[in-house]
Amino acid sequence: MSPESTGQNEHHLRAFRRGFRTWRGDRPFWAGLFTMVGGLPIAYFPYANMHLGNITLAMSTTAGAGSLIIGVLLITLGLTMWFHHIVRVFAGVAAILLALISIPVANIGGFLIGFLFALLGGALSISWAPGEPKPDTGGAGAEGRTSEDAGFGTREPGPEFHSAATVPQQQPEEHDTTVEVDGGRHRAG
Template sequence: MSTEQHQTAPAVRETRGRWRRWRRARPFTAAVLIALGGAEMLATLRAPLGVLLHIGPQGLAAYLVPTILVICGVLLITTPQQRVFYAVISLVLGLVSWLTSNLGGFLVGMLLALIGGALAFAWTPDKDHPPTGAATKPASDEDEDEHEDAADTVLLPGMQSPDPSPVDRG
C-alpha cells in the first residue's frame, strides 16, 4: 500500500463517522420513505395509463397530496424536532392518497408513506450521546458516587430523602 492510501483512510473514516452521527440525529429512514412514497404517487399521476383517476377541480388534490408528502419527508430531515407533526400529517395524507392519487400510487406510494410516517412517529433522539458540537463536562469520581447513591434510593410521595450520615440511636 502506498502512503497516500494510508493518509486518506482516516479522512474517509472521519467523514463516514460524521455522516453516521448526522443521519442518526434525525429520522432519516422515515423521511426517505415518506419522500419516496410521495414521489411514487407523483410518478403514477404522470403515467400514460387509461386508469388514472382525477377527482376535484382538474385533479388538484391528486397533485397536492403527494407534493405535501415529499415536503414532509424533506422537513423531517431538516427539522427533526417537529417529527410528530410531520409524522401525523404523513399518516393522514398517506390514507387520503387512496382516494385522491390513483389508489395511493397503486398501493406502493401509500404503503411507503404509511410505513415512513409510523417510523417517524416512533423515532426518538439518542439521549446517551449529545448532538455534535455540544460541550460535555467530564464527570469526576465524586459526581459518579453521588449519582449511584441517588439511583439506589427510591422515594415515595411524602417521604424525605435519607440523611447520608449515619445516625446513632443508642
C-alpha cells in the same frame, strides 16, 4: 507510498461516513426517507404512461393535480423530518393522513406502494425519540461532573448516582454484652 498505506483519501471518507452517521442518528432519518419514497409513486403514477408493446396505458385520473399535491407534500414532510426534527410528531401525523387521503385520490395510493411507504414513514416519525447522551465517566467519578475545569466552580444539575465505592461503609457496631438483671448489670458470656 508504502505497502502499508491505506490511501490518501480514506481518512476523508471515514470522516464523512462518521459525520453522516452522527447526523443520521440525531433525527428520524428512516422515517423521512420512507415518507419521501412514498410521495414519489403517488405523484408520478397519475402522469405516467406505460407502453406494453404497441399499447399505451395511460394511468392518469381526473384527480391528477390532487395526486401531485399529495406527493409533493409527502416529500416536503420527509425533508421536514430530516431537517426540523422538532416537529416530527406533526410531520408523522400529517404523513399518515396524506397517505390515507391518497387511497381515493391518487390511484389507490400510488398502487399501494406509495401508501405503504408513507404510512410506515409517518409511523416511524411519530415513534422516534432522541437518544440519551452517554454519561461521561472519564475522570469525573461516580459523583457527577463539576464544571470547575470550565472555571465556573458549580455542579452541573442531574441525577446523582453513588456506587458502592463512593458511599462510605458503616462499620458494624460492637454489641454490648452486658445484661441488666434484677437491677444489676452482668456481663454475658
